Amino acid sequence: MFSEIALIAYLTDRIFGEFTFIRHPVVLMGDFITTFEKRFYHDSILRGFWLVFWLLAAVLALVYPISMIENPWILGIIASTGIAGKMLYESVRNVLNEPQSIRYLVSRDTENLSENDIRKAAIETYAENLSDGVIAPLFYLLAFGLVGLFLYKAVNTLDSMVGYRNEKYEKFGKVSARLDDIANYIPSRITAVLILTLFGKLGKLTQTWHYGALHESPNAGYPIAAMALSLDLSLGGPTPYFGKIKNKPYFGEGEQEITPLDVQRALTLQWKLDTLVILVLAAGVLA
Template identity: 55%
Template sequence: MINIFIAFLAYLIDKRFGEFRFIKHPVIIIGSIISFFEHKFYKDSVLRGLLLVLFVICCVSFVSISISTFLNNLNIVLNIGFTSILASMFIAHKMLHDSVLEILVSTNKKKSISMLVSRDTQNMSESDIYKASIETYAENLSDGVIAPLFYLLLFGLDGIVIYKAINTMDSMVGYRNMKYEKYGKIAAYLDDITNYIPSRLTAVLIMIVAKKKMSLPFIKMAKSMTHQMLVTL
């Protein structure tokens, strides 16, 4: 029950305040740990990639468990309050929401969508832009909102921190190219495993939201679906 209350509060805090810009974001700190290991110990091998995963998870687990132990010694109100604030920093719904909403209201939609996707946007039609917006929102809704909340509910603060560490490793080294093909393999596989259930929960949520929109013409449907998803969540 406590984790449910913490997850609810964490979501509300992120939805209202978003990122706390006056402190260094914990995901940036996790990224620094990943970069440190890569700078010191990189080698294009699966074993070295496994060592990266173990090193990063051990580091973030030590910090997270230490913080959780300290907070558990406080009274329950302070514990829930501080844990919710910390957990909200690993949820990215407000940032995602505002980024996609900006596309809907922008006078230069091609420029706005180019900030969110890596593909060429110059030749995109309006329908392409709204389709890309839905795809971007759906993909990031899973690993930026649903999955963090899922692991927060199951395992508390430690769960959401470790999940974001795995997700950050995948985003930094989980590529199929000459440098990371072997080194990032374990991180990529682990990210796939941890996202297996949350990604399907996200798909169900999107289908529920989109169910009433399917009779509209494509452009109107895409715009309406994106707007409805933003409002609903």
């Protein structure tokens, strides 16, 4: 049944994208995190643990009864809100026309980015968020159903809001960050293999694993390295965060000058991925 729900969810997302007439579940999770932080923030790992505990408990309490519905169409439409494939694609493509829209997609400082840095950031965030926004949600939906999908989205939202290594969140966000690392370990590597496969570059798997391991995140580097090697680019390098330059490693062995055509080439992955995912899920339903 999970394959049928996943197929309906994926197709719903590809056709309709985000439902603007409802408050998105991730936004509701963000509201919970913000409210908890305002009331109970303390510079401690324990307080951060309680944030994680209560958000996951709330998500479980709300989603589990819904998951008991036996209509796969209802469950599939609900599950589509946990997949962000269309929004990601359109957001990255929009950067070509409105370069400053990159500020909505990345956590790095964007005020003084060059056009080259903006295009590089667009490709990096597309690769990384294919894992977080598409492959990982599908992975947990197929493995554990609706509950697995939304518990993953809760963990991912926690990491995106408090999982930073800075003075405020180093302790408070540590549990969120480590849990997100665990949750994305397998999906990030699946994403890397898919990127290489769909671009016909699976022979660069060993290089992908080498470059992916250079990232300070145990997961983010793998899809980025796979995209860089597939497009013959060098991504990464010095990047501004919170007013300081972070000397990130380079991923890949190609050109450091990123052109609009390179962004378009990266985005051609979408129709290939759509075809593969739909065929695999349809085969699962028929089986």
